Amino acid sequence: MSLPLSDDAITQRLAVYGRFGVHLGLERIQRLLTALEHPEWQVPIVHVAGTNGKGSVCAYLSSVLTQASYRVGRYTSPHLVSWCERISLNGEPIAVVELDRVLTEVEAAISPEHETPTQFEVVTAAAWLYFAQQAVDIAVIEVGLGGRLDATNVVDKPLVTAITSLSREHWQRLGPTLADIAGEKAGILKPQRPAVIGPLPPEAETVVLARAAAVDCPVIRPEPSQINEQGLATYNFSVTSRGSIQYRVPFAGVHQLTNSAIAIAALQALRDQGWQITDQAIQTGIAQARWPGRLQWLTWSFQGEQSPPWLIDGAHNTAAATVLRAYVDDISQLHPPPAIAAELKQQGLTLPLAREVTWVMGMLSTKDHADVFAALLRPGDRLHLVPVPDHDSMTPMALQAIALKVCPDLATCNPYETLEQGMTAASTDPTSLKILCGSLYLVGYFFQTQLQGE
DSSP states (O other): OOOOSSHHHHHHHHHHHHTTOOOOOSHHHHHHHHHTTOGGGGOOEEEEEOSSSHHHHHHHHHHHHHHTTOOEEEEOSOOSSOGGGGEEETTEEOOHHHHHHHHHHHHHTOOTTSOOOOHHHHHHHHHHHHHHHTTOSEEEEEOSSSSTTSTTOOOSSOSEEEEOOOOSOSHHHHOSSHHHHHHHHGGGOOTTOOEEEOOOOHHHHHHHHHHHHHTTOOEEOOOOOEEOTTSEEEEEOSSGGGOEEEEEOOSOSTHHHHHHHHHHHHHHHHHHTTOOOOHHHHHHHHHHOOOTTSSEEEOOEETTEEOOOEEEOOOOSHHHHHHHHHHHHHHTSSSOOHHHHHHHHHTTOOOOSSOOEEEEEOOBTTSOHHHHHHHHOOTTOEEEEOOOTTSOBOOHHHHHHHHHHHOTTOSEEEEOSSHHHHHHHHTTOTTSEEEEESOHHHHHHHHHHHSTTO
16 A cells, blocks of 8 residues: 655655665766756756855745746755755745656666665756756756765756855765865866855865866856845945845845855846846845745744744854854844844844843764854853754764863753753743754754644
8 A cells, every 4th residue: 555645755765765875976866867868958057055055045046036037946955844845946845746756757767777876866866857847947956965976966057056155064075174175066167157156265265266267167256245224235246337236135144145145146147148137036036035944033832832032043064053153142232233133123023131042952973063062152051952853863962971071161951852852941941042953954853843833
C-alpha cells in the first residue's frame, strides 16, 4: 500500500539517497541530467554562492523578477519545514503532487550501472526538470555547498553569478583555509559572464578576483546601501547617470543593506542584458520578499498564553552568529540606532525594558561550537541548550561543557532533553530578550511544532 502524498512521504522517499551523504562532484548530476535530456540547458539562471546571505539575495531576486512579470523559478536549500520550499515558482512552493511527479521522472533516469546520485543531486535534478517543464523565463539558483563541484554548477553561461560572502565553514569538505574555500566558491564564475562580488576578507578576495581575471569574468563590486532614520535604504547605481533608488528592506539587520545591494547590482546586470526590470519592480519586489527563520521576530501561543516577542535566527556558523550578536547589541541599547529603532517600530515590537539575553540553542555536531559560542555569549547571559531533532545533533551536555569553557560567567547554562523544555525554562524570565538560534534545522522544527495552526 503506497503512502498518501505528503511531505512525510517525500522525506521517506528521499531518505534512501540520504545514506550516500555529501559527495561533491559533477559526474553523477551530469549523467542524470543527460538522461533527462538536459533540462538545465532550457533554463536561464542567476547563480548565487556564499557562506551567508545567499538565501536572502535569492529571495530578493526572485521577488523582484516576479514583480517584473517574469515567470521565475527559485531553488534553495535547506528547507525549514517542507521539501517543497526548495523549489518554487513565482514565490509559491512546488505542490507535493508535482514534486512527487518530477521525482518519479528523475528516479526513472537513474542508471543502475553507475554510482547512485546523492539526495541533493536527486532534488537538484528535480528542480531543473520542473523549471524546464514549467517554461520559466529565469531561475534563481542557490549553491548548496561550495560551488565548483556543487550539483547546481552545471550551466556554462549563467546570466549573472553572485558571491555574497565568505567565511570558514564546511572546511572539512572545502579545504582548511579561507583561500581554499574561496577557490571552491569562485568555481561558479564563468567566462564573460558578469559576477557580483560582495565584501570579502582579503585572503578570500585575492582568490576570487584572480579566478575572475583568469576566466575574463566582468566583476561588479556594489557598495552597501545606506539607510535613513525612516528605515528607507538608498542604493547608488555604479553608473552616475543612473542615479539611485530608495526602497524598504523587509529583513532585519544591517547586513541586509549589503545583501540587498548585491541583489540590485545583479538586477542591473540583467537590465544591461535587456531584461525589463523597472525601479518600481525593484522597490516593490524587495519590500515583499520573504525569507523566514533569519532574524525574524515572532509571537505565538505558547502553553496557552501569548508569548512575548522572540527573535528567531539560524546563526548556524560563526559569521552568522557574529551578525546576530551585532543585531542584539544594537537593539539592546537604551536608545537603539535610528535605523534599528525605525525597524522595530515598523514591526510593532515592544521589547522588554531589561536587556538581559536568554538564549535557547541547539547545534549540529559538525559545527564550530566554541567559535559560535564566543561570537554570541556574554557574561550574565542565560543559556538553555537543546538537541536538534532528527539530525546529527551535538548533545546538550556536550554543548554545556563547551559553553562554560568559552564563557564561564553565564548566569545560567542548562541542558534539556527537548526544545519544548528549553523554551519553557527560558519563558520563566519575562523580562529578558529571548532568542532561539544555532541551527536552521532547529528553527524548522520550531516552526513545525510551535507554529502549526497559528
